Amino acid sequence: MTGMALDTADDRPPLHVGDHVHDREQDCDAPLVVVAMLAARADEHECGDGATVADYNEDYPADDRVVEAVFAQRTTVDIERVQRYAYPRSRLRLETPVHDDEEGED
Numbered sequence: 001m002t003g004m005a006l007d008t009a010d011d012r013p014p015l016h017v018g019d020h021v022h023d024r025e026q027d028c029d030a031p032l033v034v035v036a037m038l039a040a041r042a043d044e045h046e047c048g049d050g051a052t053v054a055d056y057n058e059d060y061p062a063d064d065r066v067v068e069a070v071f072a073q074r075t076t077v078d079i080e081r082v083q084r085y086a087y088p089r090s091r092l093r094l095e096t097p098v099h100d101d102e103e104g105e106d
Helices: none
Strands: 020-023 032-041 065-070 085-088 092-096
Touching: none
Parallel strands: none
Antiparallel strands: 020 032, 020 092, 032 065, 065 085
């Protein structure tokens, strides 16, 4: 991916809210939409049952930043009501960015 800024932590392009991503662990064709980039690390972010994102994703770095994403459909009207899923950053593969990360552009 030439010309695209890379995430220094894992040499992957940075993700932004609105980007379409795929879960590396699923064979599903439906992309996820990034809805939040959390400051918490995977070993800090609890999933609601006392376990952390890192607990559910032992094959990924515990210090990965947490990304929240949804399985939105074209007919989704209110994305805030769609179930959010928390992933460690390295589990997600950028499919379609919504921002142009060319050097020198915002």
